[in-house]
Amino acid sequence: MSTEPRSLARRLFEPASIDSQAPVARVVTYALLFLWTLVVVIPLYWVLITSFKGPGEVDNGPFYLPFVDFAPSLQAWDFMLVQNYTLRPYMNSVVVAVASTLLAVLIGSLAAYALVRIRFQVKLAAVAIFLILLTAIIVAVATFGVRWEIAIVVAAALFIIALFTLVGRTQLAVGNNDIEFWIISNRIMPPIVAVLPIYVMFQQMRLLDTQVALIATYTAINLPIVVWLTRDFFAGIPLDLEESAQIDGASKFRVFFTIALPLVRSGLVATFLLVLILAWNEYLLALFLSNADAQTMPVLVSAQNTTRGPQWWNMSVLITVMIAPVIVISSILQKHIARGLLVGAVKG
Amino acid sequence: MPATLSRVMMTATDTMPDAADRRSWAEWLDGHSGRIMVLPAVVVLLCFAIFPLIISAYLALSRFALASGGFTLKFIGLLNFRKLLVGSQQYHLLGKFGTFGFVQFALLALIAAGLFFLLARYLLRGRPTVVGTVGRLLATAMAMGLAVLALATMAPGGVPGTVVNTLLYVFVGVSVQFALGLGLALLCGQPIRGRNFFRVLFFIPLMVTPVGIAYTFRMLADMQKGPFAPLVRAFGISEWSWATEAWSARLMVLVGDTWQWTPFMFIVLLAAIENQPRDQVEAARLDGANGFQIFRDITWPAIAPIAATVVLIRLIEAFKIIDLPNVLTGGGPGLATESMTLHSFISWRTQDLGGSAAIGYMLLFISTIVCVSFFNFVVRPARRFEA
Numbered sequence: 001m002s003t004e005p006r007s008l009a010r011r012l013f014e015p016a017s018i019d020s021q022a023p024v025a026r027v028v029t030y031a032l033l034f035l036w037t038l039v040v041v042i043p044l045y046w047v048l049i050t051s052f053k054g055p056g057e058v059d060n061g062p063f064y065l066p067f068v069d070f071a072p073s074l075q076a077w078d079f080m081l082v083q084n085y086t087l088r089p090y091m092n093s094v095v096v097a098v099a100s101t102l103l104a105v106l107i108g109s110l111a112a113y114a115l116v117r118i119r120f121q122v123k124l125a126a127v128a129i130f131l132i133l134l135t136a137i138i139v140a141v142a143t144f145g146v147r148w149e150i151a152i153v154v155a156a157a158l159f160i161i162a163l164f165t166l167v168g169r170t171q172l173a174v175g176n177n178d179i180e181f182w183i184i185s186n187r188i189m190p191p192i193v194a195v196l197p198i199y200v201m202f203q204q205m206r207l208l209d210t211q212v213a214l215i216a217t218y219t220a221i222n223l224p225i226v227v228w229l230t231r232d233f234f235a236g237i238p239l240d241l242e243e244s245a246q247i248d249g250a251s252k253f254r255v256f257f258t259i260a261l262p263l264v265r266s267g268l269v270a271t272f273l274l275v276l277i278l279a280w281n282e283y284l285l286a287l288f289l290s291n292a293d294a295q296t297m298p299v300l301v302s303a304q305n306t307t308r309g310p311q312w313w314n315m316s317v318l319i320t321v322m323i324a325p326v327i328v329i330s331s332i333l334q335k336h337i338a339r340g341l342l343v344g345a346v347k348g
Numbered sequence: 349m350p351a352t353l354s355r356v357m358m359t360a361t362d363t364m365p366d367a368a369d370r371r372s373w374a375e376w377l378d379g380h381s382g383r384i385m386v387l388p389a390v391v392v393l394l395c396f397a398i399f400p401l402i403i404s405a406y407l408a409l410s411r412f413a414l415a416s417g418g419f420t421l422k423f424i425g426l427l428n429f430r431k432l433l434v435g436s437q438q439y440h441l442l443g444k445f446g447t448f449g450f451v452q453f454a455l456l457a458l459i460a461a462g463l464f465f466l467l468a469r470y471l472l473r474g475r476p477t478v479v480g481t482v483g484r485l486l487a488t489a490m491a492m493g494l495a496v497l498a499l500a501t502m503a504p505g506g507v508p509g510t511v512v513n514t515l516l517y518v519f520v521g522v523s524v525q526f527a528l529g530l531g532l533a534l535l536c537g538q539p540i541r542g543r544n545f546f547r548v549l550f551f552i553p554l555m556v557t558p559v560g561i562a563y564t565f566r567m568l569a570d571m572q573k574g575p576f577a578p579l580v581r582a583f584g585i586s587e588w589s590w591a592t593e594a595w596s597a598r599l600m601v602l603v604g605d606t607w608q609w610t611p612f613m614f615i616v617l618l619a620a621i622e623n624q625p626r627d628q629v630e631a632a633r634l635d636g637a638n639g640f641q642i643f644r645d646i647t648w649p650a651i652a653p654i655a656a657t658v659v660l661i662r663l664i665e666a667f668k669i670i671d672l673p674n675v676l677t678g679g680g681p682g683l684a685t686e687s688m689t690l691h692s693f694i695s696w697r698t699q700d701l702g703g704s705a706a707i708g709y710m711l712l713f714i715s716t717i718v719c720v721s722f723f724n725f726v727v728r729p730a731r732r733f734e735a
Contacts, residue, residue, distance in 0.1 A: 029535050030591045033546055036532055041548055043564045043607065044556075050567060062577050077568055111389035118382035135402050142406055142421055151581035183389060186397045188719055195699060196407060197400035198491045222387055222397030251374065252381035281557040283671045284689065288696075298559040302675045312567055319560040330555040334548045337555070338615050 005186065051076055051316035060311050076313040087316065089300040093322075096211055096296060097279040100218035105272050107219065108226025109234075111183065111265075113256050115176050115227070116234045117242070122179070122204060124172040132266045187224040195288045202289060213289045214296070218282060222275045229274075232343050233267030270340035273333055277326055297322045312315070395592075404705045412689065412701035428706040437703065439509065440683060440691060442497060446506025452499045461494045463488045487721040490714070510691040513673075516598065517687060518666040518718075521605050526659055528606065529613025534643070536614075539619035545622070547618065554611040558604075562675035565604045595683035597677045602683050604672050609662060616658045620651035656730035660722055667715035 049065075050058065052072035057063055063070040080086050114120075133155040140146040202213045237260065245255050261268070283298040290299060301318050304310060330337055377384065410427070411422045418470070432441045448456075452629070467488055470476060497517060501508040508516070536546050567575050571589055590596035628646050670689040673679055679686035679694070686694075689712040695704035 029538055029540060033532075033535055033540075037546070037549060039607070040553055042575070043561070043568055044552075046568055047560070047564050051481075058573055062573055062575050064575065084658055107388040107392060110385040114382045114385035118385075120382065120386070124672060130403075131398070134399065138402055138406055142452060143423055179386070181650075185394060186393055188664050188716055189397060189401070190421050190689060190708065190711050192668070192670075192692045193404050193712045194397060194400035194707070196705055196708070197403035197613060200403075201400075216392075217396060222394045223392055227389065251378045252385070253377070256385070277555050279556075281559075283557075284668075284693070298557055298671070299556075301563065302559045302671075304563075305675075310563070310566070312573075315563055315565075319557075319563060323556045326555045326557065327475070327552055330552055331548050334551050338547075338551065338619070339449050341612065341616055 044323075046326050047319050047323075048317050050312050050330045052319050053313050053316075053333050055311070055313065076317045080314050081247040081318040081321070086300070086321070089297050090294045090321065091210060092214075092294055093280060093297040094291075096214045096218060096294075097276055099211075100215045100222065100279050101272055101276040103215065104222040104226050104275055105218040105230075105268060108223050109261070109268065109271075110256065111223075112227045113234050113260055115180050116231055118252075120176050120179060121173045123170055124161060124174055125167045125170040127174065129159060129167070133159055180227065184224045184228045187221075187228075191221060191284055195285060196287075199288050209290050209294050214286060214294055217285050218279045218296060221282075221285070222278060224280070225275060226271055229271045229340055229343055230264065230267060233264035233271075237263045266336070266339070267343070269333075270336045270343070271297060273329065273337045274340040277330070277337070280326060381605070404708060407701055407705035408709050410702055413676055414699060416501055424702070428702045429710075430709070432703065432706055441499035441509045441511055441688075441707065443509030443512055444505075444507040445500040446503030448500065452503050456495065456499055460492065463491055463689065482593070483721075483724065487717060487725070490717045490721075494714070499720065507682075508684075510686045510688045510707075511710075511714070513598070513684070513686055514667065514669070514688045514714075517602065517605060517669050518663060521602050521609070522659060522662050522666055524602070525606050525609045526613050526655070528610045530617050530655070532610070532614045533617035533621055534647075536618050544616070547615070550614050551611050552609050554615070556608065558608060558671035559675050561604050561608055562672050565607070566676055569600060591677060592681050594681060597685050601672050601676055604676060605666075606671065609666075612662060613658055616654060617651060620654040621647060625648040653727070653731045656727040660719065660727050663722055664719050667711065667718075 049063075049072075052066055052074070053063070053070060054073055054075050057070045066072040135146070137151045137155050140151045141148045166255070198217060199208070202208045207213045240258055241263070242255050245259055246252075250258070278344075281298065282296075284295045284303065286299045287302075290296060297318070301322060304315050304318065407421075409423060409425060411424045411427070413420050413422070419470075465519075467484055470484055471481070474480075494515060498508070498512050500506055501512050532550060536543055538552075568576065569590055571577060571580050571585075571587075574580075592601055624647050628641055632642050632646060643682045646649045668689055670693065673685045673687050674690050674693075679690050682692075688707055692704045692707040692711070695707060717734050
């Protein structure tokens with residue numbers, strides 16, 4: 001793969017094989033690649049130059065080249081960044097994306113490591129009883145108006161009784177693969193199914209429109225990806241290192257933090273970047289869970305459709321500042337991010 | 349020095365009883381470390397996936413109404429689903445059925461024959477199991493139902509609803525993205541200069557915020573002020589607007605989606621192509637095989653498992669589409685570009701929480717069956733093929 005350092009032999013022989021195609025094929029190849037380069041660049045270029053236009057330059061027909069057919073101005077930048085409070089949604093986006101990614105990577109890699117190294121046996125009956133009781137609590141509270149504190153206490157008591165009486169007699173159990181599959185399969189669930197109850201939940205806790213609500217939710221939706229990716233990185237490290245540490249008396253946590261984590265550093269970076277960008281771009285959940293104080297950039301941008309029609313110049317400033325960091329990160333660290341994608345895709 | 353000493357003594361004496369305590373605490377922690385490590389993930393997913401899922405199921409079966417100082421929930425059974433499937437919301441969700449002509453019947457017969465063939469082959473050739481048979485029957489029924497729906501609403505006189513729009517984004521979008529991504533990856537896999545430049549550049553759109561993409565494409569597609577306005581004027585269609593016609597609006601959403609997601613296919617498939625057995629390619633070339641033969645016999649078998657997996661990942665995400673239609677077209681004209689997630693969001697905004705949850709559940713149902721079927725019938729065979 002491209003991430004491997006090139007061997008001396010390949011470096012020596014590659015110049016000979018480069019451009020070894022027939023001339024016609026070579027021209028067609030470069031022409032098509034150039035065409036797609038245009039497809040990628042033109043939208044980005046247009047956003048960038050529109051941000052330096054004013055209403056006049058936009059309305060009087062398309063102008064393509066700054067300094068040549070229109071005079072660029074910083075009016076829109078001044079309006080959006082200095083006179084308006086764009087900085088606040090921007091900070092929200094940064095805080096929410098970074099905090100939720102850190103949490104997701106921490107929680108997810110802990111779980112992934114445990115699932116790779118420790119054998120789990122959870123009785124199927126216990127899981128079933130848990131889910132039945134959870135449903136019963138919801139029905140009791142919603143339909144019969146039982147107080148939720150009472151419902152939870154009763155359910156917990158019933159669960160403990162069931163654990164000691166019924167569950168021990170059953171044989172069926174779920175193992176590591178099942179737990180892992182369950183965690184990862186959560187990603188299939190469209191967020192729209194879960195977002196209504198999450199909204200109500202945060203409303204009850206008076207946490208609606210706070211960064212906390214967004215951080216918690218983003219952590220949850222990105223957790224499956226983290227487990228999915230990091231699982232393979234941990235599975236790839238040799239056991240002996242950890243075992244010798246364990247013989248020396250280090251606890252599992254210590255082994256995890258001092259030996260396992262540093263060994264999968266580059267994999268963690270890949271996961272972190274991928275999840276960070278996903279969190280940065282997230283729209284649907286932010287639309288539900290924030291409206292003013294905790295508003296993030298995607299929501300702010302989508303709300304720019306004013307009654308006078310979108311003001312393209314201001315909009316372009318917002319889009320530029322929103323996507324610039326992502327573009328910079330993904331061009332510089334492309335190898336790392338792509339590595340995260342590849343690990344996911346190759347294993348499945 | 350004495351201070352340090354005394355501190356050491358202090359802590360030493362202080363922790364005497366503590367040490368035993370701490371050791372047992374540490375032992376307990378170590379003994380249960382596996383559970384403790386998995387616990388946070390399980391709790392987070394229980395709170396944000398399983399618990400909401402159950403509440404959503406309950407919401408889907410009840411009517412939500414704002415009351416003084418709060419709200420009331422009334423259990424109404426499957427009425428929400430009935431309203432969506434056959435009642436007042438049918439037009440929104442499923443669309444309007446057109447009249448079946450010869451083309452529709454022919455296509456339907458073709459799809460039915462294909463599905464029947466696959467089912468028959470499984471039952472006659474393989475060793476059918478109960479789970480396998482039930483799964484296939486379910487997948488076949490779902491495919492047939494969706495095919496009938498798509499054909500009926502796209503027939504003359506029909507109007508596609510949000511289900512068909514979503515399917516369109518998923519199946520047409522993912523196919524186009526896969527084809528383009530594979531094509532670009534094959535081009536970049538040639539011995540060319542600047543491969544890393546193309547790799548980095550082509551990767552960028554994947555990471556750009558979808559909301560930003562939506563507005564960008566709105567700007568680009570502006571018939572009077574966009575960069576292609578002179579071109580449009582030359583063709584004399586500058587009075588026409590893509591946003592007012594159903595199919596051109598859908599095409600616009602697909603274009604934005606394709607711009608964003610082709611890189612995903614590209615980057616993964618390129619890595620797979622670079623990883624193919626080089627010696628075999630060289631040997632085939634020496635034997636005089638042409639490009640297509642090499643692709644068919646060496647490259648494709650080598651990348652098939654990865655190709656199947658990227659499509660699966662993309663399918664899972666494609667069903668959730670909302671940003672692009674919401675910002676690019678607002679779901680319009682009419683409901684021509686509205687996806688199921690957007691439909692659910694609009695229901696929520698109009699205080700129809702039960703309907704919103706019901707739509708969400710139907711989306712969950714469709715996407716789960718499609719993705720699981722794809723995994724079982726495409727990804728798994730592709731991997732076995734490799735092994």
